[in-house]
Amino acid sequence: MLLEVPSPDISSELSFLLGMPAEASWLAQAADFCSLRSPEGTSALLARDPTGLQADASTSQAEIRQEAMCQGSSNGNSCPAAGGGDVNDMQPSPASAAVPPPPPPPPAPHVEYKQSTGETSVKVGSLTILPLGTGYAGHGQGLNNPGSQSVGEADDKANAGPVPQGGWTIGPAVNNHLGSPAMPLQPNPGTQTFGRRDFWIHADNPARPPLSSSEGCIVLPRREDRLAIAGSGIDSLEVVQ
Amino acid sequence: MIKRLCTMMLIGLSITSVVLRSRATGRQMTTSSKHQADLILGVLEDIPGDQAGGADFRAVRAIFQKDGAEWRSFPTKCASYLDLKSLPRFYPKGMAWTIAFDGRDLGEVQAETPTEFASYAETGIERITSHGEIPTVGKKSPDYAGFFSTTPVYRPLVAVSKPNFSDPDQWRRAQPSPDRVVTARRQFQNRFSKASNCRNPDENVPRLWKYGDEDIKMNKAYSSRDDRVLIELKLTGWACDGPLGFGDAFDGQWYFVDPQGSVKFLGSDMWLVDAGDYDNDGKSEILFSIRGYDKGGYRIFYQDFSRSAEFVISYH
Numbered sequence: 001m002l003l004e005v006p007s008p009d010i011s012s013e014l015s016f017l018l019g020m021p022a023e024a025s026w027l028a029q030a031a032d033f034c035s036l037r038s039p040e041g042t043s044a045l046l047a048r049d050p051t052g053l054q055a056d057a058s059t060s061q062a063e064i065r066q067e068a069m070c071q072g073s074s075n076g077n078s079c080p081a082a083g084g085g086d087v088n089d090m091q092p093s094p095a096s097a098a099v100p101p102p103p104p105p106p107p108a109p110h111v112e113y114k115q116s117t118g119e120t121s122v123k124v125g126s127l128t129i130l131p132l133g134t135g136y137a138g139h140g141q142g143l144n145n146p147g148s149q150s151v152g153e154a155d156d157k158a159n160a161g162p163v164p165q166g167g168w169t170i171g172p173a174v175n176n177h178l179g180s181p182a183m184p185l186q187p188n189p190g191t192q193t194f195g196r197r198d199f200w201i202h203a204d205n206p207a208r209p210p211l212s213s214s215e216g217c218i219v220l221p222r223r224e225d226r227l228a229i230a231g232s233g234i235d236s237l238e239v240v241q
Numbered sequence: 242m243i244k245r246l247c248t249m250m251l252i253g254l255s256i257t258s259v260v261l262r263s264r265a266t267g268r269q270m271t272t273s274s275k276h277q278a279d280l281i282l283g284v285l286e287d288i289p290g291d292q293a294g295g296a297d298f299r300a301v302r303a304i305f306q307k308d309g310a311e312w313r314s315f316p317t318k319c320a321s322y323l324d325l326k327s328l329p330r331f332y333p334k335g336m337a338w339t340i341a342f343d344g345r346d347l348g349e350v351q352a353e354t355p356t357e358f359a360s361y362a363e364t365g366i367e368r369i370t371s372h373g374e375i376p377t378v379g380k381k382s383p384d385y386a387g388f389f390s391t392t393p394v395y396r397p398l399v400a401v402s403k404p405n406f407s408d409p410d411q412w413r414r415a416q417p418s419p420d421r422v423v424t425a426r427r428q429f430q431n432r433f434s435k436a437s438n439c440r441n442p443d444e445n446v447p448r449l450w451k452y453g454d455e456d457i458k459m460n461k462a463y464s465s466r467d468d469r470v471l472i473e474l475k476l477t478g479w480a481c482d483g484p485l486g487f488g489d490a491f492d493g494q495w496y497f498v499d500p501q502g503s504v505k506f507l508g509s510d511m512w513l514v515d516a517g518d519y520d521n522d523g524k525s526e527i528l529f530s531i532r533g534y535d536k537g538g539y540r541i542f543y544q545d546f547s548r549s550a551e552f553v554i555s556y557h
Binding site: 150151152153154155160163168169171172174176177178179180182184186187188189193194195196197198199200202203204205206207213215216217223 | 290291292293294295317318319320321322325358359360361362387388389390391437439442443445446447479481482483484491492534535536554555556557
């Protein structure tokens with residue numbers, strides 16, 4: 001079910017901050033608010049990068065590949081040995097490869113998620129409009145660990161890393177076993193996903209030990225935070241280190 | 242004279258050998274050296290586009306290979322995502338596939354394995370190279386997509402490297418007799434003597450819940466011509482906010498009940514794709530699609546449910 005109404009508490013809070021009625025399109029107003037208060041204004045930022053995609057294109061990384069010999073295991077579906085190929089085939093791991101400087105944040109309203117802390121906020125450009133609750137992504141050694149963003153469950157079941165850095169599109173909110181609501185994420189062009197896909201922003205699992213319910217998805221435990229994103233109409237997520 | 246006879250016999254033997262070999266591998270276009278066995282089971286899938294706005298695409302995923310009496314999974318696990326480049330060498334390079342559904346032959350497609358898999362979720366995927374119509378059954382639905390994907394896609398269909406599409410056991414959707422349901426329900430209750438649920442998603446505090454028979458729903462059931470039954474049971478009324486429930490009583494639990502009333506638990510987090518005699522041994526195999534948390538793939542049951550094999554992928 002598509003959720004269209006933001007959490008009353010947070011939208012009211014934001015409306016109070018902006019001095020606008022709660023039932024108004026609150027994020028559109030937030031954008032206006034920021035364009036008025038930003039030194040350059042949203043319009044100026046948009047003129048500089050009207051599509052907002054230049055940043056994504058600049059983050060594209062060269063493919064780093066490594067030959068590896070796979071060997072069957074007893075159950076016949078395991079490919080355990082990386083680095084078993086020729087020495088000349090070895091390349092630096094993506095985590096240790098030179099990383100280009102981070103792109104400027106998109107000028108349009110977007111959700112920003114910090115891999116290292118789980119901090120989540122609604123931003124316009126670099127201005128924080130609304131801090132949301134702290135989430136987490138990954139588990140074990142991969143928990144909130146930017147260095148493990150290339151490690152998925154297929155690599156290391158016990159230590160999956162967080163959703164990779166870059167631009168993502170937030171899909172329509174649904175109510176399912178991942179949460180009420182939960183939102184799918186799809187990478188924007190240029191986002192290096194390290195062979196990982198089908199991430200979600202979803203709820204925590206109250207029956208499991210703390211910080212253990214993510215294979216890389218963004219877990220926002222507070223339902224009102226997910227409702228706020230779902231109701232905001234924002235479909236842009238920036239994952240930063 | 243004897244020398245000429247021997248030469249003719251040798252030529253004859255060579256011709257016979259070539260003919261037999263070409264018959265044995267006739268439908269397998271090319272394979273890597275490690276996969277000479279020629280009976281491979283795949284699934285024709287409709288895969289949602291990975292990137293925002295990306296279109297879904299049809300492809301065949303090679304999943305199992307017949308090895309003597311057993312079905313073996315192709316490799317799926319890797320030490321790092323870099324191994325996605327080396328994985329294709331363990332898969333057939335190209336195949337002509339017979340597409341089967343419900344005991345019928347829906348057509349044929351040819352497909353080739355790419356030089357590397359684009360993602361973990363695309364492990365085993367062969368790109369379709371033939372230009373004819375690709376078989377479909379029914380309408381697109383997000384129910385058939387991957388990890389809770391919201392993209393509507395076509396139903397997966399079994400693909401076989403040989404034209405083995407019949408279903409001699411004639412598995413069909415059915416309403417099993419009440420005594421079979423009671424038998425399966427008893428097993429369900431033994432398996433889940435306790436369950437947890439929340440009052441509502443806002444509170445989101447799981448509490449022990451003493452459920453009753455009326456809370457156990459029979460989701461789907463199938464029966465064979467010799468009165469064997471597959472029953473999926475689950476609890477209804479999930480009220481928590483969160484991914485509690487994978488593999489637990491709120492997810493479908495599958496039971497096999499034979500005519501004598503013996504019951505066997507088959508697994509959870511899965512749905513039945515199709516049944517057919519894919520190895521031509523006179524008995525139908527049953528293929529389920531696995532659908533867990535960050536987990537997909539297939540599970541095949543064979544030899545009267547005494548044996549099974551899994552092809553498991555993760556999405557991230």
